[in-house]
Amino acid sequence: MAKLQNIDEKCPMEIGINMITGKWKIPILWHLLRGKSRFNELQRSLSPITQKTLTQQLREMERDGLIRRHVYAEVPPRVEYSLTPLGESILPIFDVLCEWGKEYQKQYSNRKPDAD
């Protein structure tokens, strides 16, 4: 049986999970990993996300300390979002998650050879 290195009886793992669940959190982080981005830019990149939803998600992530919101006192207004160091530190998770997802796909197609 597998052995856990970091899990005792209860662990802060779910905190991490909650931080990146929600339909758009991962795509947002994934986009910002490439550099700062403006509101509209994010909205265009993130498929058919609505303004409200994008705003909500950004607010939550800002509150969680994953991203930073920089407002320029200009007309027309300009707001740029970027990752905080903490936000960037999520990278290894993406990496592991990605590896695992690929492994899953491989095994799943073995298990269901006749499925699409």
Place this chain on the structure above:
Amino acid sequence: MAKLQNIDEKCPMEIGINMITGKWKIPILWHLLRGKSRFNELQRSLSPITQKTLTQQLREMERDGLIRRHVYAEVPPRVEYSLTPLGESILPIFDVLCEWGKEYQKQYSNRKPDAD
């Protein structure tokens, strides 16, 4: 800026995420990581989860190939759940997630020294 190893433009990462989101998936996996378990045993261990919810989550995880359901043809009925190799392979994710969660807690308390 951080650099991704495994993410090209789109990646199977979200598959992994979906597999472990849901209020109870992680606790269930976490419990089964210690060995096979019966339905009632799981229900007792998993705080106030309802039968319906537990059943649902287990069905999904079985469908996703994370767990195995073994029914004993006995009276009274006995059903045991255990992790598949794929289910066990999620361990590194837990590990990384756990590390990150701890890091988050640390940084978050720095950022809000007066918050609870």
Place this chain on the structure above:
DNA sequence: CAGTATCCACTGTGATACTG
């Protein structure tokens, strides 16, 4: 441009009762 305000639909989860 970057939001906010409403209203609405869908989904996930819970409570409760019943069953092979």
Place this chain on the structure above:
DNA sequence: CAGTATCACAGTGGATACTG
């Protein structure tokens, strides 16, 4: 024991219109 069936409710995300 290990579920299934039904109802209800809250949270999340979407559509649309409006604003500093």
